[in-house]
Amino acid sequence: MRVLALAALDVSYIRDNWLAAIKDVLGDDALVVNATPLLACGPAGLHTSYVHRIVATTKIDWCFVYHDYIFSDFDDDFFGNLRSAGVKTTCFHPDDEPEVWYQRNRKFDSRYDVVASHSARGTARRISEGRPTRAVHVPWGFNPTFFDKPARPLAPQIDVVFVGKYKVEEHDGKAFREDGRHRDDMLVRVAHWCARHGRTFRVFGHGWEKHPRLKGYAGGLLSHADMMRVLHTSRIVLNPGWSADPSDSAPQTKLRHFEVPGAGAFQLTNTNPELALAFTPGKEMACFDDADHLEAQVERYLRDEAARVRIAEAGYKRAHAEHTLQHRVRTLFFDICGGGKRPPRASRRAASRPTGVLRIDVARAAQLPAVAASLKARIAKEKPAAVHVVGLKGTLQRIDYALLGEAWKSGARVLEVRTFYEGARRKRNPLQPMRSEIDGGLLSSRVALDTVPARHRGALRKALIGFEHSGVWHPLLNYVARAEAAPALLDAFIDRDVAALQALEPLATGFVLPEVAIDIAPEEGDTSDVAVPRFVRPLEALLARAERTGGRVAIYGARGDMADATIEVVLRHRGVKCVAIIDRALAGTRLRGIRVYGAFDLPRLKPDYVLIAAAWSGPAIFDQLRPLEPRMTLVPLYDLQAAVWQLLIP
8 A cells, every 4th residue: 555645744743643653654655745845935836736746656545634734725626636546535633523623624524535533523423414425533542652661760750740732812811722721720720739738730831831820830841852751750640631612521532642651651631431442540541520529639649659650550551552653554544444454563664764775964075075985885785775965964854765766767876856944943832833934945956046045045055065066056965866876976076076966867856855954044133032934024014004004903813823923913013903803712702902703793893904814724714705805905924925915015
């Protein structure tokens, strides 16, 4: 079975969970495409043309889509074209509880032959409605590559801990944000209990320093290594989860429900019948029914170390025996999608360096002669089919050679690929970065430097080994050579000899392989220690215009990092009248002092500009509001190439 997998791989928990597991199980039979650089740095339509090119040149059986973050970017015609080419389609919904997430996802179900939902309720709902697409329940799991026990037990340092982002609007306690209210109440209750009883309580994750009652317990963002240390040194990992519906207290089963026992930690969560099918309450996890019961369970298990250790160990064994994401991948593709004989359970083919490619990492050009001197001996010893010298002073975020499988059939001795590069500045929320925070581009093998932003040129020269000839720059990491041609390729770069490089007749593939992070200086006047979303500068210019003309604005979107950033920028422009924030679920509340309305109120509110601040659902919102264009200007912050920007900021 050959699978083409599409996802937004700049989101680390997507890259390191389902997509990493797909590569582990399927190896080079999985062609994984990161949609983010194609969407953020390529011309309009590149993402669909890129996938169609793969399908046209490679036999693909299934297209798998990790639905979040890209669900609005690939349209119905795209999926229709795949099906007409004989490719079957499937997706995974990581948030699918009725009603909020289910209603968002169901609109896209017809694109897929199989819809895999993490939610038993979401799956049952589809079946009860008689929807034509096959719906299957595929629970979350965890990746054992990243979650496991330490070789030796670590001494406890924290009594009760919670790891996750702050989801309730920090400036208005009336507003829900996903499952924030239920969870918020429980965390505050435990914090107060711990304070009364001299126990330590901490919360880690994005935004807790802004919480009115828990900011004193905030520990900030954690790296993965730090998170593992926290899990392994906490007596109780409090890990509740509810659906996103403000009026619904139904539990939701999430990724971390599997990661915590997978790490060998003791998990305390709200009573959850669906999760109870995966882990037995009282034996493999602990549960609470309400706030009073939560306090009682915290007190009980802090006193009973033997019970904690016993439950944590049992949860660990069950997690690794039944609930890895590798289990889920095998279930979806070999049991449900009919992929034939399962690969051996122990098969874990590493995706980073597939069989046949010798990757050599070099940070400085001065190292190349030493690499060249030993290259023939290494080739004779290791017998690779191809060699890739990655000349990079920076961070190699991802590389997957599986895309080149068909290209080698051309007989070419050297293949040219493209590189996605971005600045290494910290994102506002690293776990869920905004696409508009990317400061980078797609780099071909023959780069006309005058087409690269001036700020990037010096950074690229410092970070990537290469040479320039007649205004064209050739970066070494964009060339992958057959073993017999690799010494000649390396010599061409050592000698900076463009004729020798051309004599190898490199074949351009157009595929993006290396994805790297390098140091890029911020724009002039930018003093922020985090990446500034690309839409901020044009938005500032638009708001300056609105101040001069008395323009009134409404912000469509109240939840998510793009909406947060937009509200902050608008409030800085005190001369701009912000008449509304538009969000149906939060209508009737106030955020940052601004009244929240539903979309049907826009004609009555009569804003001059509607700022669409929804990173992924923006195109659908724009289409919904299109009849209002003669009465107000729709401003898509998610798409700075839209024609309206030429009218607003000529």
